[in-house]
Amino acid sequence: MITDEILVVKEVNYKENDKILHALSRTKGKIQLIARGSKKSNSHLINASQLFAYSKCSMTKSRDMYIITSAELINSFYNLKNNIDAFYHGNYVLELISYVAQENDYDYRIFDMTVAVLSHLCTMSKDFEKLTAAYELKLVSMLGYRPYLKHCLSCGKEIKEDSVFSIKEGGLFCSRCVNYGSGINVTYGEILTMERILKSKFEDIDSIEVNQKILQVIRNFLFYYIGKDNFTTLKLL
Ligand SMILES: [Zn+2]
Known part of the structure; x- marks a missing residue:
């Protein structure tokens, strides 16, 4: 389990209820994350999965992607x-x-x-x-x-x-x-x-x-x- 602050710079719809987020993370540079179920209106990831969302996320790594397990919104701007x-x-x-x-x-x-x-x-x-x-x-x-x-x-x-x-x-x-x-x-x-x-x-x-x-x-x-x-x-x- 990894915890990091992320800023969502792009959101891409994926499957029926998921999103793939392109984000800037504070300690890993640019990363991609899967926010499972985040398109559902009752999802606990709904606020952290929007463009501009700045949040503190817990995630696990799967191949070259991260899977968000929980997120706490800091600012949606x-x-x-x-x-x-x-x-x-x-x-x-x-x-x-x-x-x-x-x-x-x-x-x-x-x-x-x-x-x-x-x-x-x-x-x-x-x-x-x-x-x-x-x-x-x-x-x-x-x-x-x-x-x-x-x-x-030239001359200093x-x-x-x-x-x-x-x-x-x-x-x-x-x-x-x-x-x-x-x-x-x-x-x-x-x-x-x-x-x-x-x-x-x-x-x-x-x-x-x-x-x-x-x-x-x-x-x-x-x-x-x-x-x-x-x-x-x-x-x-
Ligand atoms: Zn000079």
Whole structure:
């Protein structure tokens, strides 16, 4: 018997009353679970077997699947369904993490951060793009591609001025070294914005001004390092 926290990222109907759940687990990475009887209205697994369900599950392993024996719902993120923008952004988070997460490879910080961002999406009425961008930038950093924002990649000088941000090189070039790399012109203020996002918790993102250009830079940066940019849910946003 194994116990783990899971977040359901996809549900697939299986046989008459069962579901196969694709989930992110806190200590095993991406897993698939069978929730037997979970389509029945009186099932004790009904709440934990929905998309977005975050729960503590007991399970047994059978070949490459897990069978849920019991589940205790921690959060269904029900409020996402009350705001269409929050709902779409939540779906994008699930699609993104589902792509990025690997089987047998886990990072509990990424799991906790994903649960936290969904929880914050539930409490907000605007600025979903900003919160999602913060998630994207923190995610790509946790995956090992934190952008280097302190010093010029070429001469090593501390950055205190408008610079050029290179996605491919993963950092900044100062005005004297700008010819060594191609990239996007960013102001010192925009550089500080990215620094602040990386250092802030989601509840403090509210106080940070993030312009459209930086939202796009963050997304392009993430997509470059994960090697995918055609997320279905983004077409809905
Ligand atoms: Zn330089």
